[in-house]
Amino acid sequence: MSVSVRADVLAVLSRLGVDESAFSASGLPARSPVTGEVVATLREDGPAEVEAAIARSVEAFAAWRKIPAPRRGEFVRLIGEELRAHKADLGLLVTLEAGKIVSEGLGEVQEMIDICDYAVGLSRQLFGLTIATERPDHRMMETWHPLGPCGVITAFNFPVAVWSWNAALAFVCGDPVIWKPSEKTPLTALAVQAVVARAAAKFGGVPAGLSQVLIGGRGVGEALVDDHRVPLISATGSTAMGRQVGPRVAARFGRSILELGGNNAAIVAPSADLDIALRGIAFAAMGTAGQRCTTLRRLIVHESVYDTLVPRLKRVYESVRVGDPREAGVLVGPLIDEGALEGMERALAEARAMGGSVTGGGRRDVGGPDACYVAPALVEMPSHAGPVLRETFAPILYVVRYRTIEEAIALNNAVGAGLSSSLFTLDMREAERFVSDEGSDCGIANVNIGPSGAEIGGAFGGEKETGGGREAGSDAWKAYMRRATNTINFGTTLPLAQGVSFDI
């Protein structure tokens, strides 16, 4: 393999089966946030490669849609087996490339395994309805058909799980996938592609273009977004990205699943179990160094428990271990890059200027000069305004007080994003109100757990500026298929609907 890959990374990639042709002496640099160093340089894909990939995908679709869905499920089962066999190496690579602590790196791979299992079961349940018809001797039904090539654009912070939520479903639904991973995490994508290739070899007869990866930046994503041969674009990333992608896909009447930014809140009510709340808040706000779309960013605390909870929380912030994510006991790893650190410092300066009182924050001297480690920040704010209203992709938790549950729910809903939310309470009326029609306006509304850490069985996604898309469980599979309504006449006359007569 080329010298353009650092030895320890090369060892992991080789074990996972990544082909050396992926690397080149110059090209896209892959950095590890653990040290900030470039650990590999990759061959980048340009317009010609995108064109060829789409053409291969169209060809693969013609063959794959003819394979019965439960057989397609068998292919996904084999992917799940390969993922199980390579979980440790893949988890390590997620840690190296995205900076997640070891258990979270492994957890991300487990999430891929879980969605594969889910999709295998689903492959025998892609059914439609039989619908009552007003015409005698007729039957009306709906059938679900494969849709076509799916473009999957992913963010750096879940470098592999988001692909699997889409790909496992797309494959059983009869669709090929073209994956454009984040330019900040290309190595994990190549590793997953090698895992899929092994599953394909075991299955036999998988069309060549069923699963493809394109390495590159925004331009590669845009080429997929604009191509009418790709009927579905599933794009995960910032709301700024979604603002561009959504209208472009709509302009060609394509379908999009948009999974965009979050600005998630938790409400702590007077009756809350504060021990549970404390643990839930700590994981949701500081875990993954604040780099989850579902990270807790706003804490809305009832005035009667504020002076008990917030000092305890401050102590947790002061004692949490920040460091190399590969070390045991470390809970907070690095930020992805210098840009993220600057964003955090800007938001904290703005909060201070508005009268916010900051516990924590600031760069930590870990991992060498090119790495970006920070202490998570807890910011007591005099008002729900300024930087509190937007997502800063870093570990900042803003805290405000409330008096009534109506006020707390209004604050929960008073931001552009609508991804996740939670309420800590033992009051049944409050809990039910929070998850009711007039409660949280988010795609995820939890009670007595934090807003982050979803399971694959539920539909994942959010409202408003989070984009409205849903992935993973429930009926999310329907986005990867097209629906046809069929009416069949088995009688000897031709009655028309709505009593219309048309005698010729």
Ligand code: NAD
């Ligand atoms: P980003 O928006 O910078 O990039 C995401 C992906 O979009 C990358 O692959 C990038 O190359 C591509 N891209 C950017 N502009 C594009 C364009 N105009 N056309 C096509 N592709 C384009 O996001 P990021 O910094 O990698 O990730 C962090 C963001 O993602 C946060 O806002 C976070 O909340 C969000 N996120 C959301 C979810 C969710 O499920 N809602 C999950 C993970 C991350």
